[in-house]
Amino acid sequence: MDLPTVSGRRHLAEVVPSVLATLGVPGYANTLALPEAAGACVLLIDGLGAELLRTHAEYAPVLAGLTRATLTVGCPSTTVAGLAAIGTGLAPGEHGMAGYTFEVPGCGVLNALRWRRHPGGGELDLVPEEVQPLPTTFERAVAAGVGAVVVAEAKFAKSPLTRAVQRGGDYRGVYAIGDLAAETLRALREPAGFCYAYHGQLDELGHRYGPGSPAWLMQLRQVDRLVESLVDGLPPGRLLAVVADHGMVALDDVIDLDRAPALSAGVRELGGDPRIRHVYAAPGAAEDVLAAWRETLGSRAWVVSRAEAIAAGWFGPRVTDRVRPRFGNVIAAARDQFGMVRRTAEPLESALIGQHGSLTPAEQLVPLAIARS
Template identity: 50%
Template sequence: MTIAEVVPSLLSGLDVPGADNTLGLPAARRVVLLLVDGLGHELLREHAAHAPFLSSLPDRSIDAGFPSSTATSIASIGTGLHSGEHGIVGYTFAVGDEVLNSLTWSRAAEHGHDLRKTLVPEVVQPHPTLFERAAAAGVAVSAVAPLLHRSSGLTRAVLRGSWFRGVAGFGDLALGAVAAVQQDRSFCYAYHADLDTIGHFYGPGSEEWLIQLEFVDSLAERIASRLPAGAQLVVTADHGMVTVDERIDFDTEPVLWQGVRVVAGEPRVRYLHVESDEVLSTWREFLGARADVLSRDEAVEAGWFGPVSPLALDRIGDVVVAMRDAHVVVRSQAEPLLSGLTGMHGSRTRAELAIPLLVHSVASV
C-alpha cells in the first residue's frame, strides 16, 4: 500500500467514477487531506508524546514510494500513479538536455532560472490529475498551500484541477481547509512544509523539530475540531527523514567522476547518466555496504519505481544509487546548501519510506 492509493481511496466515498478504495478508508462526503511534509511514521511513533492528538488516532502506515522525496510523493498524491508512471522521479532529474529541480521548476545548476516555458509542466507530467477527474465528477476540489505554490511548475504539473487558496501560516491553513469542505461532496488537499524544513536544518528529533511537531499536532487538532458534521480529516506525509552520519563528496572524489556525464537526484539517492559501463562497478566497489548501486534495468526490474513508462525511463538515469543507513553522496561545490543539511531523505530505509495514514471522522448529526 502506497501514497498513490490515498486520494483514489478517499474519492471513492465521493462517488468519483473509477476511484477505488483499495486502502479501505471510511467513506465521507467532506474530506480534508492534510499532508505534513517530513512526518515519517517512525518519527511520529518515537515522539508520540509531542503529538498527543495525532497519536490518539488509529496507528497505520503506508509507503511513500521511491524515491522518498517531496515532489515525487506529491505527484503520486495528485495523480494516483507511481513515480515510474507520472515521471516526477525525484528532487532533480534529467529531462532531455536539462536537469530539472522539480520543486522550484528551475535549472538544477542555476537555482532561479525558470524552466516553465521550456519544460512546460503539463507536458513534463501529462497524465490527468485526480483533482481534474474529481472536479469533472462534480466534486468541489481545493488545494490549500503556501502562496508561492499558486502557479509553480509542480502545482501545474500534479495538482491542476483544484481551486487554489494560498496561505501564509498555520492560522489561514487551518481555516482555509475547514472553509473548503462546508458543502456536500467537497475535497481539500492541504499542505504544510515547516516540519521538513526544521528537520533538514536541525535534524529530525532535535528540540527544534519536536517543538515544530507540537505545532503540527495542534494544527491537525484545530482543523479536526472545526470540521462540519460528517466530515473527515486524513493526515499523511510525503516521506520520513534520517540524520546524516557520513558524507561522501562527489566533487572531491575523482574516482567517482570517471565516465559520469550527469549527476542528478539528491544526496540520499543519485541518478548517474554515464558514458561508460564501468561506472556501475566503480561506484559499487567504492560505496560497498554504504549503498545499493543498481543499473537502471535492475532498479526497474526490482520494482523500485512501480510500473515504468517510456516517459520516465530516461529520467531515472543509467545508474541508480540508493544510500543505506545514514550515508549520503553530496556535492560540496555544486550543491553547497543541500550538502550541509543535517536531516535528509530520498532513499529506501523504513525511516524514509514509512509514512502515517491517520483518520479522524466527525460524527454525523
Template identity: 50%
Template sequence: MTPREPRTSPIVPSYGESSLADLSASILASMTGDQARNVLGLQGAGRVCLLVVDGLGWELLRGHQAAAPFLSELAFNSRPLTAGFPSTTATSLGSIGTALPPAAHGVLGYQVAVPGTNRLLNALRWPKDIDPLAWQPKPTLFERAAAAGVAAIHIAPGAYADSGLTRAVLRGAQYRAAGTMGALAAESVAALESSERVLVSAYHGDLDAVGHRFGVSSPAWTYQLSHVDRLAEQIAQALPFGAVLYVTADHGMVNVAPEDKVDADLVPELRAGVALLGGEPRARHVYARPGAAADVLAVWREVLGERAWVASRDEAISYGWFGPPDYSVTDRIGDVVAAATGTSAIVASHAEPKESGFTGQHGSLTSAEQLVPMLAYAAP
C-alpha cells in the same frame, strides 16, 4: 578489498496496495462510490480533507508520542503507507496529486535529466522553458474529482500557487493561499464547509524545513511537531458533520552526520564517466556519458559498498522501486540509481552546497524514509 554489498534490504514501496498513490485513489473512490479503486477500504464521505505534513515519517511520529498526543492516538490503531521512490517531496506530491506511482506520473526525483539534453530539471525550481503539462500530461486527482462532480481545493503557501510542480501534479484544484498554521487550519475548515461534496488537500512544509536544518528529534524539530499536532487537532475539532480528515506525509527523514557523507565532488572515481549527477544525497540519479554506464555502475558499487543500494536503470525498474513503468518517462531515470542505506549520503559539496550541508535528509528506501502515516479522524 572490494567493499561488501549492503546486508539490509530496501523497503520496496507497496504500489497498488498501500502507497501514497493508493491513498489518493482510495479517497476519491470513497467519495464517488468506486469500490474497485478504494483499495484501502476507506469509508464513504462527501467531504474529505487530506492534510500532508512534509517530513512526518511514521517512525518519527511513533518515536515522539509525547510531542504529538493527538496524532499518536490516531496512529495507535492505524498502519503506515509506503511513500514511493525516491521518498522526496516532488515525487510524493506527484503520487498524491495523480494517484499514480512515480514511474507512471514521471516526476521521478528532486533533480532528473531532461532527456536529449545535458541539463537537469529541478522539480522544486521548475525551469520556465519546460511545460509542466507536457512533462506530466496525465489527468490529476483533482481533475478527475471535478469530472465526478466533486469540488477540489488545494491549500498551501501562496508562493507555490503557479509553480511548475503545482501545475504538473495539482492542477484542477482551486488554489487557496495560507502561509501560517492558523491560516491553513481556517482555510481548510472553510473549504470543507463550501460544498456538500468537496475534496480538500492541505500542505504544511515547515516540519521538513526544520528537520533539514536542525535534524530530526532536535529540540526545534520536536517543538515544531507539537505545533503540527495542534494544527491537525484544530482541523479535526472543526470538521463539519460527516467530514473525514486524513493525515499523511510525503516521506520520513534521517540525520546524516558529517562523517557519513561521501562527497562526490571530492572522490574523483564517482565523477568518472558521469555526465550529470541528479537526485539528492539520499537518492542519486547518475547519468553516464555515452558508453560509460557499465563502468559507472561498477565503480559506484565498489566505492559505496554497504553505504548504498546501487542498481542500473533496468534493475531499479525491475525491482519495482519506481512502480509499474510507463516507458515514455523511464529515460528520466539515471543510468545508475544509488539509494543510501543507514545514515549515509552521497553529497556534492561544490555543485550542491545547500543540500550537502543539511543535517536531516531523505529520499531512500529505508523504513525511516519510506513509511508514512495514514491517520483518519471522522467527525461525529
C-alpha cells in the same frame, strides 16, 4: 545483492484515489477501506515519517492516537515524488516526477522544486503540463462534479510544480498554521467536495536542525495542535486523512561527489539528492560507471542499474517508456545515515543535516491518521 523493495504495504498514491472513491468519483477504488463521507480532506505533513512519529509520540498525542495504518511512499522518498503521488494517484514510474532533480531527455537536469536547470539555476524551456501530462486527481474530481480545493502556501499558487501535479484544484493560498486551519475548515464546510491541505515547515526544520532536534519537536507539537483543531472543527459527515510524503534521517557519514574522481569517470550528469543519486552515464560507459560506484561506495549504498531498480519495483509496478530515461543509468540509494553530497555544485543542499530520498524504513514509511465526524 539483496535489494530493498517498496511492495507489501499500501502506497501513498492510494490515498487520494481512496478518498475520491468514497465521494463517488468514477474510476477509483477505495483500496484503503476509508469510511464513507460527504466530504473529505487529505492533510499532508511534509517530512513526518512513521518512525519519527512513533519515537516522539508524546509531542503529537492526537496524531499518534488517530494513526490507523502505515504506508510506503516509494522511490525516491522525496517531496516532488510524494506530491505527484497525491496529485496523480500513481507511482513515479508512471507520473515521471523522478525526484528532487532528474534529467528530462533532451533538456537537461531539472530541479523540480525550483523549475530551473540543476546545478546552476539557469532557465529550462519545460512546460509543466508536458513534463507531467497525465490527468491529476483534482482534474478528475472536478470532471466528476466533485469540488477540489488546494490549501497550501500562497507563494506556490502558480509555481510550475503546482501546475504539474495539482492543476485543476481551486488553489487557496495561506501564510501560516492559523489560516491553513481556517481555510481547510472552510473548504470542508462547503458542499460535498475534496480538499487537499499542505504543511511544509516540519520538513524545513528537519533539514536545518535534524529530525528529533528541539526545534523539530516544537514544530511537531504545533502540527499536532493543527490536527486537533481540524478534528474538533470537522463538519458532520466529513473525513480527515493525515499523511506524509516521506520520513527523514540525520546524516553522520558523507562522501563529497565533487571530490571523488573515481565516481566522475564516464558520468555525463548527476541528479537526485544526497540520499539517492541518479547517475547518467556517457554512451557506452554505464557498466563501468556501475562497477566504479559499487566499488567506491561499498556497503554504504545500494548501487544498481536502472534495469535492476525497475525489476525490484522501486519506481512502482509499471515504468513507462516516457518516464524510464528520467531515472539514472545507475541509481545509488544510501543506507543507514550515509549521504552523497556535492559541496561545490550543491552547497545549500549539502549543508543540511536532515535528508531523505532513499529506501530505509525511516524514509519510506509514513503514518495514515483518520478522523471522521
